Amino acid sequence: MSADPAIDAIRARIDAVDDALARLVEQRAELVREIAAWKAEQGLPLLDPERERAIVARIAATSALPEDAVRAAFAGILEACKRAR
Numbered sequence: 001m002s003a004d005p006a007i008d009a010i011r012a013r014i015d016a017v018d019d020a021l022a023r024l025v026e027q028r029a030e031l032v033r034e035i036a037a038w039k040a041e042q043g044l045p046l047l048d049p050e051r052e053r054a055i056v057a058r059i060a061a062t063s064a065l066p067e068d069a070v071r072a073a074f075a076g077i078l079e080a081c082k083r084a085r
Helices: 005-042 049-062 067-083
Strands: none
Touching: 005 067, 049 067
16 A cells, blocks of 8 residues: 555555456456367367457457557457466
């Protein structure tokens, strides 16, 4: 904790957002597991690099954050979801 309650309050809000982000990534990983199972049943390739590029491009195009930062963040999210299979 800092000596400034205002900073502590903002940090608490940041922590809440971080917790929500972690839950959303976990939800995404579960959906990836579902589609991976479906693709396996259908005999389809599990990875779709073009889909991944489209996801990152779509998010980067609509985000107020710098494009390189969005691309880096989503590269990490996509990799984490693949590894969670």
